[in-house]
Amino acid sequence: MGVHLAKGTRDLLPEQMIRRQKVVDTVTGVFRRYGFEPQLTPAIERIETLTGKYGDDGEKLIYRILKRGEGGKRGEVDLALRYDLTVPLARVVAMNPDLRMPYKRYQVQPVWRADRPQKGRFREFYQCDVDTVGTTDPIADAECLAVLSDCLKALGFQEFTIRLNHRALLSAMVAEAGASEMETPVLVSLDKLDKIGREGVDAELSERGLSEEARSSLWPLLEQKGDAALDYLEDNLGERVSEAVENIRQVLSLAHGMGVDESHLVFDPTLARGLDYYTGPVFEAVVTEPSVGSIAGGGRYDGLIGMFCKREVPAVGVSLGLERILVVMEELGMLNTAKSQSKALVTVFSPELRSESLEVVTRLRAAGVNAQMSMDAAKLGKQFKRADSLGIPYAVVIGPDEAASGQVVLKDLGSGEQSTLDLEGLLQKLA
Amino acid sequence: MGVHLAKGTRDLLPEQMIRRQKVVDTVTGVFRRYGFEPQLTPAIERIETLTGKYGDDGEKLIYRILKRGEGGKRGEVDLALRYDLTVPLARVVAMNPDLRMPYKRYQVQPVWRADRPQKGRFREFYQCDVDTVGTTDPIADAECLAVLSDCLKALGFQEFTIRLNHRALLSAMVAEAGASEMETPVLVSLDKLDKIGREGVDAELSERGLSEEARSSLWPLLEQKGDAALDYLEDNLGERVSEAVENIRQVLSLAHGMGVDESHLVFDPTLARGLDYYTGPVFEAVVTEPSVGSIAGGGRYDGLIGMFCKREVPAVGVSLGLERILVVMEELGMLNTAKSQSKALVTVFSPELRSESLEVVTRLRAAGVNAQMSMDAAKLGKQFKRADSLGIPYAVVIGPDEAASGQVVLKDLGSGEQSTLDLEGLLQKLA
Numbered sequence: 001m002g003v004h005l006a007k008g009t010r011d012l013l014p015e016q017m018i019r020r021q022k023v024v025d026t027v028t029g030v031f032r033r034y035g036f037e038p039q040l041t042p043a044i045e046r047i048e049t050l051t052g053k054y055g056d057d058g059e060k061l062i063y064r065i066l067k068r069g070e071g072g073k074r075g076e077v078d079l080a081l082r083y084d085l086t087v088p089l090a091r092v093v094a095m096n097p098d099l100r101m102p103y104k105r106y107q108v109q110p111v112w113r114a115d116r117p118q119k120g121r122f123r124e125f126y127q128c129d130v131d132t133v134g135t136t137d138p139i140a141d142a143e144c145l146a147v148l149s150d151c152l153k154a155l156g157f158q159e160f161t162i163r164l165n166h167r168a169l170l171s172a173m174v175a176e177a178g179a180s181e182m183e184t185p186v187l188v189s190l191d192k193l194d195k196i197g198r199e200g201v202d203a204e205l206s207e208r209g210l211s212e213e214a215r216s217s218l219w220p221l222l223e224q225k226g227d228a229a230l231d232y233l234e235d236n237l238g239e240r241v242s243e244a245v246e247n248i249r250q251v252l253s254l255a256h257g258m259g260v261d262e263s264h265l266v267f268d269p270t271l272a273r274g275l276d277y278y279t280g281p282v283f284e285a286v287v288t289e290p291s292v293g294s295i296a297g298g299g300r301y302d303g304l305i306g307m308f309c310k311r312e313v314p315a316v317g318v319s320l321g322l323e324r325i326l327v328v329m330e331e332l333g334m335l336n337t338a339k340s341q342s343k344a345l346v347t348v349f350s351p352e353l354r355s356e357s358l359e360v361v362t363r364l365r366a367a368g369v370n371a372q373m374s375m376d377a378a379k380l381g382k383q384f385k386r387a388d389s390l391g392i393p394y395a396v397v398i399g400p401d402e403a404a405s406g407q408v409v410l411k412d413l414g415s416g417e418q419s420t421l422d423l424e425g426l427l428q429k430l431a
Numbered sequence: 432m433g434v435h436l437a438k439g440t441r442d443l444l445p446e447q448m449i450r451r452q453k454v455v456d457t458v459t460g461v462f463r464r465y466g467f468e469p470q471l472t473p474a475i476e477r478i479e480t481l482t483g484k485y486g487d488d489g490e491k492l493i494y495r496i497l498k499r500g501e502g503g504k505r506g507e508v509d510l511a512l513r514y515d516l517t518v519p520l521a522r523v524v525a526m527n528p529d530l531r532m533p534y535k536r537y538q539v540q541p542v543w544r545a546d547r548p549q550k551g552r553f554r555e556f557y558q559c560d561v562d563t564v565g566t567t568d569p570i571a572d573a574e575c576l577a578v579l580s581d582c583l584k585a586l587g588f589q590e591f592t593i594r595l596n597h598r599a600l601l602s603a604m605v606a607e608a609g610a611s612e613m614e615t616p617v618l619v620s621l622d623k624l625d626k627i628g629r630e631g632v633d634a635e636l637s638e639r640g641l642s643e644e645a646r647s648s649l650w651p652l653l654e655q656k657g658d659a660a661l662d663y664l665e666d667n668l669g670e671r672v673s674e675a676v677e678n679i680r681q682v683l684s685l686a687h688g689m690g691v692d693e694s695h696l697v698f699d700p701t702l703a704r705g706l707d708y709y710t711g712p713v714f715e716a717v718v719t720e721p722s723v724g725s726i727a728g729g730g731r732y733d734g735l736i737g738m739f740c741k742r743e744v745p746a747v748g749v750s751l752g753l754e755r756i757l758v759v760m761e762e763l764g765m766l767n768t769a770k771s772q773s774k775a776l777v778t779v780f781s782p783e784l785r786s787e788s789l790e791v792v793t794r795l796r797a798a799g800v801n802a803q804m805s806m807d808a809a810k811l812g813k814q815f816k817r818a819d820s821l822g823i824p825y826a827v828v829i830g831p832d833e834a835a836s837g838q839v840v841l842k843d844l845g846s847g848e849q850s851t852l853d854l855e856g857l858l859q860k861l862a
Contacts, residue, residue: 003480006476011472020471021469033802034802037445038445038448038452041442042555043541043555063475079437081474091434094434096442099444124473150796309434341468342468359688365581370463371465371466390531
């Protein structure tokens with residue numbers, strides 16, 4: 001009898017789930033600190049909401065759901081699983097014209113992509129998103145960078161880089177190389193720079209038909225980083241980039257004002273985020289070690305919401321990939337959470353003394369202590385062993401002597417130490 | 432340009448989501464207090480995991496997903512959306528033979544059913560489940576009742592009833608009426624007792640071919656409640672029910688020992704939970720006002736896990752319906768949460784003074800205060816209005832005088848009161 005998970009999915013058992021919950025709590029705590037409020041959207045969306053938003057390659061990965069009821073034809077599809085949290089947000093904004101702007105929301109929910117499963121990449125995975133809708137103020141862009149930086153710092157990362165670029169600068173660089181009509185494929189190739197290196201990208205650009213002349217005018221524009229690169233682009237591309245350069249300078253300055261370390265944030269003209277819908281600043285975060293690619297990314301998308309309504313509504317946001325972050329943190333040994341959320345196992349000394357144990361566990365729970373009670377008759381040693389292997393730190397024993405004197409024995413399963421306490425003492429110790 | 436949600440789904444905007452989050456936090460707090468640990472399973476399951484578990488009527492409501500990639504034929508289906516959290520739990524237990532028993536887990540996740548949408552009933556809805564796997568000890572059954580009672584009390588419900596019955600008693604009653612071969616349809620009819628009343632059920636049973644004699648021997652068994660009903664069944668059905676009656680008496684006694692009020696828990700021989708897989712005690716909770724049917728239910732299912740593996744693994748659990756609970760609580764005005772999770776809006780007095788505001792908001796956030804900062808240039812009054820309408824309780828103003836003296840004005844948007852503070856005073860007031 002073979003039982004299997006759907007390909008590219010996984011279960012999280014308690015120990016893993018407790019670690020994951022800690023990461024989610026840390027991240028949403030930062031989101032709230034920046035004044036983002038929670039929002040929820042359904043996992044299932046009408047298929048026409050998702051199509052035409054993610055490019056051809058993305059669209060192939062959308063899970064489609066068979067039409068149910070209402071006499072749908074055999075094989076007919078009218079629904080799909082959410083592919084990201086940005087397009088559903090755009091739909092929400094379009095459907096709720098009374099939302100007060102700027103609308104700042106966070107959302108932590110799974111998305112689905114029928115992609116090739118890899119390390120830290122699943123077909124069902126969680127995104128942690130913040131977005132600010134309804135303003136072009138660079139404060140909103142800078143807050144995304146600051147949220148990202150604060151999340152990574154709060155999670156315990158020391159070494160990370162947030163790379164920042166601007167879509168208009170990418171366009172201007174491609175135009176300078178005389179390749180404007182090939183902008184999308186050029187950016188798709190450039191997006192692989194980290195994976196296949198400069199030679200690899202150059203070969204791909206050549207294959208795509210970009211002349212040697214074009215390539216040799218493109219590369220110098222991409223070579224520098226930071227302020228020097230901004231100066232270089234301004235000097236070499238002139239007025240057509242001055243607005244974008246000024247925008248990036250403002251965003252950098254505001255982000256620094258919000259406490260983002262200069263060493264963590266760098267302008268990088270080679271950063272080409274894959275998604276079609278970005279229109280302004282784009283950014284992504286990478287941790288230096290271990291190398292798993294980007295663990296978060298985002299940007300400004302001032303055109304997307306307009307695809308759902310007649311209004312033009314600007315927006316900017318950032319998305320953290322929960323599974324990628326967890327893979328990195330586990331590899332770096334950064335997740336030292338307790339294995340169990342229970343503080344004590346109340347053992348049962350013998351069937352006759354079960355009601356005494358029941359009373360103690362009930363009192364503990366009423367006092368807000370997370371506590372388990374042993375089930376089935378088992379030797380005390382076996383009960384201790386079970387608690388210890390589950391990661392429960394304490395065991396409570398009520399034997400005949402304790403029952404007679406109204407006391408309990410508290411055993412620290414780590415040190416093996418035991419102490420005899422009355423119920424008040426037990427509550428004080430564990431609450 | 433019509434933009435629509437998938438039928439039977441909805442978005443939750445921040446105000447609703449904050450209320451919902453409070454309910455989830457309350458419920459999971461109780462779950463943890465009883466020593467249940469968190470678990471997560473994917474939304475998408477292989478279709479064969481779900482089929483054959485929910486009866487014909489249930490199975491029709493399963494959402495099916497088109498096969499992706501790997502050369503699937505047009506229209507071929509290999510995945511489905513989770514229909515409940517119990518069957519995936521059974522799969523998890525079957526796939527993880529090393530899980531330490533009893534395995535106590537909680538899970539709060541959405542499930543999907545292509546049902547007719549009604550008040551408080553959606554096609555995508557959240558279940559909050561606890562289950563104890565691997566023991567037949569009635570402590571586990573009693574804990575489900577105590578968890579349920581504690582959840583409802585913690586949420587603020589005063590008037591609720593948990594009805595308790597036993598599958599073996601239902602079978603014996605149906606057998607006593609000579610209708611064993613019709614057990615499932617009889618129980619399906621009986622399940623509608625609350626909706627269509629005794630006459631309605633009687634008419635349905637008659638239509639299904641149950642003789643008047645059978646019906647007149649069935650109804651007296653169903654008429655009483657509580658201890659009297661247990662005594663009556665024992666007296667009239669004899670030994671074949673003594674084990675189940677004793678089991679129910681134990682569960683009742685243990686639940687009372689865990690603090691469940693006698694007035695909140697009643698044995699009710701008419702309770703017939705719809706799902707096929709229950710084998711022992713079954714129970715559900717109803718609130719007296721407003722009447723929305725059951726808001727939680729569960730029972731013992733000792734055969735389900737064995738459908739996935741060669742081992743027989745007993746289990747018992749309870750599931751709370753989040754949307755139903757929210758509908759009732761909103762109708763009763765029980766959810767008086769803040770509209771916003773932000774404590775303050777730091778206004779921008781003028782573009783020249785933006786960096787001062789930036790500094791203050793950054794300090795607030797670093798001190799753990801959830802704070803927004805105004806974007807775009809707007810008059811101060813408009814900024815106050817925005818904060819107030821979002822439900823943010825305080826506004827902070829740094830005008831030229833404050834900037835010069837290193838102080839801020841804190842405005843309580845509820846009372847209109849203003850005070851001038853230095854930064855330390857502001858942090859103390861808001862932290």
